[in-house]
Amino acid sequence: MLRRALDIIRPGVSGAIALDFVAGITRFHRIQASPGYRESAHWCARRLEEAGLEVEVLSYPARPSQSYWAQVMFQEWACEEGTLDLVAPAAEARRLCDFRANPLAVIQRSTSTPPGGLKAPVVVVDRADVPASYEGIDVRGRFVLFTGDAQRAYELAVVARGGAGLLTDQMSEFAPVRTAFDLPSATQYASFWIG
Numbered sequence: 735m736l737r738r739a740l741d742i743i744r745p746g747v748s749g750a751i752a753l754d755f756v757a758g759i760t761r762f763h764r765i766q767a768s769p770g771y772r773e774s775a776h777w778c779a780r781r782l783e784e785a786g787l788e789v790e791v792l793s794y795p796a797r798p799s800q801s802y803w804a805q806v807m808f809q810e811w812a813c814e815e816g817t818l819d820l821v822a823p824a825a826e827a828r829r830l831c832d833f834r835a836n837p838l839a840v841i842q843r844s845t846s847t848p849p850g851g852l853k854a855p856v857v858v859v860d861r862a863d864v865p866a867s868y869e870g871i872d873v874r875g876r877f878v879l880f881t882g883d884a885q886r887a888y889e890l891a892v893v894a895r896g897g898a899g900l901l902t903d904q905m906s907e908f909a910p911v912r913t914a915f916d917l918p919s920a921t922q923y924a925s926f927w928i929g
Contacts, residue, residue: 755781763837765925767796767810808843808927816840818901821853841884841900842925854898862887862900873897880904884924 758781762774772793779789794802796810816833820826831839856877861867863882874896880887881904891897905914905922 765811765842767808769810769812811843813837813840813842813844816844836921838921838923841902842923844899844926847899852898856901859887859891862891865890868895877901885926888926 758777759774762777763770764774765771775791779791782789794800794807796807798807798809800807813833816839818830818832818839820828820830833840854875854877856879857871857873858879859867859871859873860880861882862878862880863886867882868890873891875898877899878887878891878897879901880891881902884900884902887900891900902922902924905917905920907913
């Protein structure tokens, strides 16, 4: 039965068209409850309409007071811009990352900095999601370059200890499949799941 279905479908399928479709979708920054997700849905709808299908895009409010089935929703989040600059020492000053160039350069669902940005020293806290990692380290008013779970690091470094914010360059390892060095130019997805 499967072979018969494939024989019917195969003449109307194009790998090149499918790849082009996937490439089109990837141009949108699509995290849950975001303008990019909505824009990609409308882009898909237009492509399907062009193929002669009837399409309807359904939208639902994204706010913490709303739930669908057993899932409590989270607030819609959008980031317009965000950069991180190394300013000292002056001889090494440079832009380290830019949201517009790489949307994963910002931990998803981060909050805004004050107008004009935020300038602070950086302190390293390995395993910032573990309370014992802070022994002898003062993070108050400093950016914390961390490894570990972003949500828990935020709770321990920023909320509990007054850190200015979080920075990370970690890439999770899944030995023996992947080490952090297998994808040297990749950026790991990280998000806060704050309601």
